Amino acid sequence: xxxxxxxxxxxxxxDVAPSASLLSVLRDDLGLTGTxxxxxxxxxxxxxxxxxxxxxxxxxxxxxxxxxQEITTVEGLANGAELSPLQRxxxxxxxxxxxxxxxxxxxxxxxxxxxxxxxxxxxxxxALAANLCRCGVYARVIRAVAKAARH
Amino acid sequence: MAWEHREPEKLERRIRIERDGTVTALSGKxxxxxxxxxxxxxxxxxxxxxxxxxxxxxxxxxAQVPFDFGTFGSHSVAQETPLxxxxxxxxxxxxIERAGKRLxxxxxxxxxAEGTVTDGTRRVGYAELLDGTPLTGTVPDxxxxxxxARRHYSGKPMPRLEARDIVTGRATYxxxxxxxxxxxxxxxxxxxxxxxxxxxxxxxxxxxxxxxxVRSGDVVGVVAEREEHARAAAGSVLVEWDAVxxxxxxxxxVMRDDTGVEAKLRQAAKTVDRTYVLPAIANAPIxxxxxxxxxxxxxxxxxxxxxxxxxxxxxxxxxxxxxxxKVRVIPQITSGTYGRNTHGDAAIEAxxxxxxxxxxxxxxxxxxxxxxxxxxxxxxxxxVTAGLGANGRIAAWRYDEHTNVHAAAGLDPQVLGGTSGxxxxxxxxxxxxxxxxxxxxxxxxxxxxxxLAAAENVFAxxxxxxxxxxxxxxxxxxxxxxxxxxxxxxxxxxRVAERSGWGTPLGERRGRGLACTIYHGTYVGQVAEVALDAxxxxxxxxxxxxxxxxxxxxxxxxxxxxxxxxxxxxxxxLLEELRHKDGRVMTTSWDQYPIATFRDAPRSxxxxxxxxxxxxxxxxxxxxAVPVAAAIANAVYAACGARIRELPITAExxxxxxx
Ligand code: FES
Ligand code: FES
Numbered sequence: 001x002x003x004x005x006x007x008x009x010x011x012x013x014x015d016v017a018p019s020a021s022l023l024s025v026l027r028d029d030l031g032l033t034g035t036x037x038x039x040x041x042x043x044x045x046x047x048x049x050x051x052x053x054x055x056x057x058x059x060x061x062x063x064x065x066x067x068x069q070e071i072t073t074v075e076g077l078a079n080g081a082e083l084s085p086l087q088r089x090x091x092x093x094x095x096x097x098x099x100x101x102x103x104x105x106x107x108x109x110x111x112x113x114x115x116x117x118x119x120x121x122x123x124x125x126x127a128l129a130a131n132l133c134r135c136g137v138y139a140r141v142i143r144a145v146a147k148a149a150r151h
Numbered sequence: 152m153a154w155e156h157r158e159p160e161k162l163e164r165r166i167r168i169e170r171d172g173t174v175t176a177l178s179g180k181x182x183x184x185x186x187x188x189x190x191x192x193x194x195x196x197x198x199x200x201x202x203x204x205x206x207x208x209x210x211x212x213x214a215q216v217p218f219d220f221g222t223f224g225s226h227s228v229a230q231e232t233p234l235x236x237x238x239x240x241x242x243x244x245x246x247i248e249r250a251g252k253r254l255x256x257x258x259x260x261x262x263x264a265e266g267t268v269t270d271g272t273r274r275v276g277y278a279e280l281l282d283g284t285p286l287t288g289t290v291p292d293x294x295x296x297x298x299x300a301r302r303h304y305s306g307k308p309m310p311r312l313e314a315r316d317i318v319t320g321r322a323t324y325x326x327x328x329x330x331x332x333x334x335x336x337x338x339x340x341x342x343x344x345x346x347x348x349x350x351x352x353x354x355x356x357x358x359x360x361x362x363x364x365v366r367s368g369d370v371v372g373v374v375a376e377r378e379e380h381a382r383a384a385a386g387s388v389l390v391e392w393d394a395v396x397x398x399x400x401x402x403x404x405v406m407r408d409d410t411g412v413e414a415k416l417r418q419a420a421k422t423v424d425r426t427y428v429l430p431a432i433a434n435a436p437i438x439x440x441x442x443x444x445x446x447x448x449x450x451x452x453x454x455x456x457x458x459x460x461x462x463x464x465x466x467x468x469x470x471x472x473x474x475x476x477k478v479r480v481i482p483q484i485t486s487g488t489y490g491r492n493t494h495g496d497a498a499i500e501a502x503x504x505x506x507x508x509x510x511x512x513x514x515x516x517x518x519x520x521x522x523x524x525x526x527x528x529x530x531x532x533x534x535v536t537a538g539l540g541a542n543g544r545i546a547a548w549r550y551d552e553h554t555n556v557h558a559a560a561g562l563d564p565q566v567l568g569g570t571s572g573x574x575x576x577x578x579x580x581x582x583x584x585x586x587x588x589x590x591x592x593x594x595x596x597x598x599x600x601x602x603l604a605a606a607e608n609v610f611a612x613x614x615x616x617x618x619x620x621x622x623x624x625x626x627x628x629x630x631x632x633x634x635x636x637x638x639x640x641x642x643x644x645x646r647v648a649e650r651s652g653w654g655t656p657l658g659e660r661r662g663r664g665l666a667c668t669i670y671h672g673t674y675v676g677q678v679a680e681v682a683l684d685a686x687x688x689x690x691x692x693x694x695x696x697x698x699x700x701x702x703x704x705x706x707x708x709x710x711x712x713x714x715x716x717x718x719x720x721x722x723x724x725l726l727e728e729l730r731h732k733d734g735r736v737m738t739t740s741w742d743q744y745p746i747a748t749f750r751d752a753p754r755s756x757x758x759x760x761x762x763x764x765x766x767x768x769x770x771x772x773x774x775x776a777v778p779v780a781a782a783i784a785n786a787v788y789a790a791c792g793a794r795i796r797e798l799p800i801t802a803e804x805x806x807x808x809x810x
Contacts, residue, residue, distance in 0.1 A: 024377070033320070034322075043741040073320065075321070077319070091318055096184070097712075099313065100438040102318060125749040128749045132748060134486075134746065141749075
């Protein structure tokens with residue numbers, strides 16, 4: 001079945017079952033592999049995207065539900081070649097190790113700064129609490145988000 | 152082949168000048184977030200005198216790089232550095248010689264600048280000097296290196312080369328590899344590992360479009376055009392299995408047996424014995440295992456996350472019955488796995504599926520598969536007895552470690568002592584010790600995990616040191632120092648005590664705990680500061696770490712690795728326990744296996760890198776994780792008097808110990 005999706009400002013037509021997850025469509029049909037699979041159950045944050053202004057787990061959203069909303073993925077955060085302040089701060093603070101969790105964290109942090117441009121540390125922790133990182137880069141990410149907020 | 156054995160270094164397997172003037176540097180080492188790609192690019196750029204943007208680093212591609220046993224911590228990376236440096240210097244020398252012929256000047260009147268050879272007026276680009284004849288030859292050991300003053304990049308902090316690709320989502324992790332005609336695979340899992348197929352009924356999937364069922368021995372799987380289809384089909388294949396229990400090995404290894412231990416224990420003014428217990432825990436990478444295999448009649452190409460590409464190549468060749476030299480393993484950037492990737496599970500399965508399908512196959516394990524089918528860190532029970540002399544010092548020490556195998560490296564006592572018995576021998580001096588490792592059978596699939604058994608042993612040893620200090624009514628810091636004769640160990644302990652404000656008063660239900668280790672030559676001292684709420688829940692107020700990894704090239708990279716080790720180990724300590732029965736893992740999802748989140752991260756985390764520059768660089772990926780459990784347990788004791796000897800340190804255990 002044909003579905004129309006708006007991702008990072010671009011419209012795409014895909015031909016998949018309406019029950020297919022947005023995650024699989026992003027990765028397998030649109031070639032946007034920056035959104036990652038981690039658990040498929042909304043429990044890790046690796047697949048987070050912004051849909052209709054809110055952070056959602058794309059593994060739980062069906063393509064049918066996603067069709068009605070504007071979707072932003074990690075690939076849509078930079079402005080052309082210019083990194084967003086958050087992306088820049090992540091690079092500068094080396095706020096990653098393997099980087100597998102990074103896309104989801106950038107999404108949560110982007111949504112946070114959009115609604116609260118000057119969050120305190122607890123607010124940052126709460127806003128990112130659904131993003132798991134096994135390599136243990138939490139301290140650096142908190143620093144990077146605070147730094148981006150200052151800019 | 153012995154570990155030390157090395158083929159003579161061939162320049163063509165190290166450095167390639169490409170036709171567009173870029174430089175390709177080749178190494179069998181793997182970057183899993185420790186920044187070696189960047190470090191290698193820096194040193195090659197310096198040695199060859201090219202801008203770093205023109206250097207590409209290829210890591211682990213078995214068709215291109217020299218043979219390598221695997222990347223086990225940054226120690227092995229340190230050994231690689233001079234090899235790459237010499238190869239780059241040798242390439243530069245050859246380029247100068249070629250330019251000398253071309254320009255008709257003696258090479259000693261020539262120099263290099265920004266990827267060109269120059270006599271001061273004329274410049275020849277490196278690529279022009281190739282003339283279709285690549286640089287080759289055996290790298291001489293004594294090739295002169297670039298003077299330090301002319302090195303622009305080495306040792307200077309710079310963002311990792313992958314960082315930009317990671318934050319823009321462009322980095323190609325294993326599961327992001329897309330090949331033309333690629334299918335998706337899924338495996339039909341038995342109820343228990345080692346089970347044999349008794350019967351297979353694929354009647355329910357025969358009509359599913361594009362689905363093919365694959366069986367190779369006792370591996371059963373499906374391939375389909377889409378992931379959803381493959382998963383659905385795998386769930387519809389009916390297999391009856393015969394259970395065949397797989398038992399791990401058992402053996403005893405006496406790791407140290409000084410004379411007089413038993414006699415001194417009998418004569419001691421006081422003996423103390425304690426038992427410490429750790430559960431099995433999961434590697435639990437955020438990205439489950441994945442691989443892409445493209446098996447053809449004339450060979451196979453496999454994309455995989457591994458730190459042992461040549462080892463995985465051998466495993467794959469065996470599994471699909473082709474000559475190892477016809478298998479090419481191309482390591483991809485991968486989710487951190489902390490030891491689990493020694494095994495090429497997904498790669499082998501993907502290769503089996505691809506061979507049967509005749510097309511490339513991407514196999515991405517599910518979260519449940521990752522929990523259930525990955526190897527786990529084994530359980531450990533540690534029994535320690537010490538005799539204390541009238542002078543307040545330890546007079547004798549007996550230590551029995553009960554655990555399962557940590558690495559599939561056979562039962563050689565030497566190897567077992569270094570893996571399953573890692574850090575079982577205390578770093579303290581002045582008393583005889585007997586240390587015995589008891590490897591016990593298990594049906595659980597166990598394997599190495601960040602720091603092998605060191606985290607378990609150091610939890611026991613460092614908790615016990617605290618308990619002895621309490622028995623002798625001494626300060627844990629002073630008690631430790633009284634048993635330290637290694638100046639580097641003394642230094643990290645004293646420094647971390649100083650940084651953390653050791654000895655200054657804290658509020659109610661707050662406490663500090665100290666622990667230390669020497670891990671493969673790296674010295675670590677740590678202090679945890681905890682606060683307990685009314686329910687007994689532990690939160691980490693602060694954490695201090697002083698680390699001495701010898702000569703340090705990239706202090707911030709060291710800090711990042713140590714911080715990560717601390718954070719991960721704090722999670723093991725306070726939260727983690729893998730449930731299993733008869734070898735079957737019962738934990739299948741993150742809600743059953745919570746790990747630390749942003750909310751659990753320590754309020755402050757200070758890592759000081761104070762490497763002794765006169766000493767060889769040593770690893771930093773693992774040691775940060777090692778003393779954490781004891782530092783936290785000791786802090787909990789200081790905060791409320793509850794001595795927790797079994798991990799994880801839960802509120803319930805604390806309540807029980809204090810009631
Ligand atoms: S993959 Fe969606 S939350 Fe884990
Ligand atoms: S950086 Fe590896 S999981 Fe977060």
